[in-house]
Amino acid sequence: MNGTAHTTIGATTGFIVASTFQTTPSMTLFLVGLGGISGLIPDLDIDGILRGKITISHKVMRTTAQLIGILMVFYSFYEGNAKEKWLGIGIGLGMMVIAALIKQKHMLTITGIGVIAGGFSLSETWLMLFGIYILIASFVSHRTYTHSILGVLFFGIIASKLEVSLGIDGVYYTCLAGYISHLIADIKLLPFNKRGIKLFLPISSKEI
DSSP: OOOOHHHHHHHHHHHHHHHHOOOOHHHHHHHHHHHHTTTGGGGGGGGGGHHHHHHHHHHHHHHHHHHHHHHHHHHHHHOOHHHHHHHHHHHHHHHHHHHHHHOOHHHHHHHHHHHHHHHHHOOOOHHHHHHHHHHHHTTTTTTSGGHHHHHHHHHHHHHHHHHHHHHHHHHHHHHHHHHHHHHHHHHHTTOOOSSSSTTTTTOOOOOO
């Protein structure tokens, strides 16, 4: 199922939660949006809609790093003393080589580290945990751990911490329902899915 469908289903779960809690129109809109985002979260393990929104393009990052590397090489060559010159040139060339290897998936890893740092800086537990989630998603294969019961449990902890932080009833249920809706929509039992999800990792790698 594509990202638009997952967003729509997630947003619907947010609306149902909002109706259950009889929230105000503005809060209903907030929960609908939160449900839509939660419905996309499991797909952070691929180059999808949400990953593109939370990460900078790897092409932009690569070009920027390469330009900085080139400038460092030229500056070190003309301005540094003997030791500084070769060290600066080496670092500049190293940056250019590393930048050439950067791919979009690496950007998600960098984003995860940044979110963790932001969580520490703001003393927000949910943000630190979400950064860890993003970091894990950048390394696992598609439809594995982010699409498993472990993923649901971990995201449930994030959602509970977020609700406490915001002080808004319904946030936990919206996030959890949106996330679970994604997994249900991706199961192999549905006729439009050629692949399923490995719901019981690491105990079983069988797709359902």
